[in-house]
Amino acid sequence: MPPQPNDRLQGTLDLLVLKTLASGPMHGWSVALRIQDVSRDALLINQGSLYPALHRLEDNGFVSSEWGTSENNRRAKYYRLTARGRKQLEVETQSWERFAEAVSLVLRLA
16 A cells, blocks of 8 residues: 555654644644645645644653643643754754755656
């Protein structure tokens, strides 16, 4: 069975989360909804992937978090990109762009 679009997403999830948080603090589910919205529903992030990614990014010092109140008046953890996370976003963006260009070159050959 060929890979589904979300199968390809796993390797780029950290990059997508970092890029999304670059626009400002968000609670976890808002991050997933924003990625889905910007990708025109092509990228659907499930909670089982999103929250481990957010915790991993926090453990690495790329994001920080604090508790706040969501737009639904519920308690939610808000994530914010750190200075270290901004640097990581640059590194991962450059890496992704090199990778995408390499794949594009191979596809053009075929």
